[in-house]
Amino acid sequence: MSRLKSHRIRIDRLVFGGVVFCAVLAICPLIGLIFDLFVNGYKQIHFDFFIQVNPTPEEARLFQSAGLLIPGGILNGITGSFSVVAIAVLIAAPLGILMALFMYDDHSSRFSNFFHCLIVSLMGIPAIIAGMIVYLWMVEPFHSFSALAGGVSLAIVMLPMIIYSTLDALNTLPANMKEEGAALGGTYTNVIFLIILPAAKDKIISGILVAASRAVGITSPLIITALGSSEVRWNVQEPVSTVSMLLWNFFNNPSMVDMVWTTALFLFLTVIVLNIIAKSIYHGQIHT
């Protein structure tokens, strides 16, 4: 009997060891990624990196062969990312919140299931295909790549995410909040705007931030819709570069390896910081 027991315990320990081993192994790439980004990326971090536009390949080659730091930075990428993501948020957030309110209101109807499936399907659409479609709809007819087209393609990617996070936020509210509001004499619009939305505000904003952080890193649809530009532009009808597109451009230039690392580090930190802010808002540590 005791031999049997010790056998069972031994197997249990063995499996536990295996699980811990696998878990540690799964963390390794994450640690490796962070380590490599910092070790290779810190060199190019200086003030100019944030206030100058991207260098040309010739400049980069010249400075690198002289053993100097590559001049220039990613200012055009930062402004471009900002404008493209802002456009995407301006389009996707209002529409997403309205749609979530519609689905929240429409709990039991037979369309509810259909809409859930539709949103799940939209969520699965690869970013590159959203880019192809926006190319058809906005770039080809107007014969120009633009920040606006890039923003719309990001909005298509963000929209289902925002709908779901908003719906999640609404569903965590106490179930009979709506009825209580109505019992106090509020009209439907009053209840939504004065009770439901303020109560869910933090979580909705957090969801939008998470979606924006995802949008910041998206590259492929922007290359076929916003094209890229090496100057700072605020006109939404002209092509722009984003940080992620600059990363791709640098990657395609063998002489810009250092810039690749630093830009990747910047992108990584941006996404992490946005996510941490979103989490703090979600848990009520930052008040909006």
Add this chain to the structure above:
Amino acid sequence: MKDKTFKILLFLSAISILLLSGGMLYSLIAESLPVFGHLGYLVSGEWFSYIGYTLLIAVLALAIAAPFSISLLLIYAEYCSGKMIASTLAFVMDLFAYIPSVVWGVWAYYSLRPVFGNDILLVSIVLAAMIIPYSVYICVNYIPLVPRSIKEGAYCLGATRLEVLGTICFPFMTKGLIAAGFLSLGKILGETMVVTILFGKTITSVIFNRFGTNNDLESGALFALSLFLILIIVAVNVAARYMFKKHWHE
């Protein structure tokens, strides 16, 4: 604002989502029509190899990621449940779920490619490493925890942790795990930058590399490929939704 106006506004938003989805589907079909008139071109070309590579890489990546994701989930939900290490793990996985794929791609290109060489296995490993945080994040947030009382009952009967896992936790979580696997598969299938940087022969990367061509047949083939990809991803996601249905937004 009047109630009626607001309700109409809500209804319009639903209509616009419908129009958006319908419009996207219509555009994809309309653009890929020219190539369906020349089936020979579609069959003879290299297009089918792209489909094969896409599916192969996605399944391989999922197979590599699965044991690691499940291990992390077990650490979170069973072995260290409620301890600080579990909440830290969930926090880190949440943060890493949204690392841009282009960052993973360039990192793998410079750091892993010299070691592993340039082939399908490397792409799958990198995609697996990328999908692990996402799948753990989905599992942690959407798979319901096994009721504590049931587990405690089993422990009282003298079961080891492994026996509790095998007889109670896994049967309880199977559906959720499969659904999480489906969602991860959908995300891997749509991944572009990592595959483009490291391999370049899947549907998404061939679209990325050759989009904008003037050749009608070629662009038609690209749209047909994307239509095919979307159909797979939609099927996978809707299947996941039905498996999660009991616990998901209901």
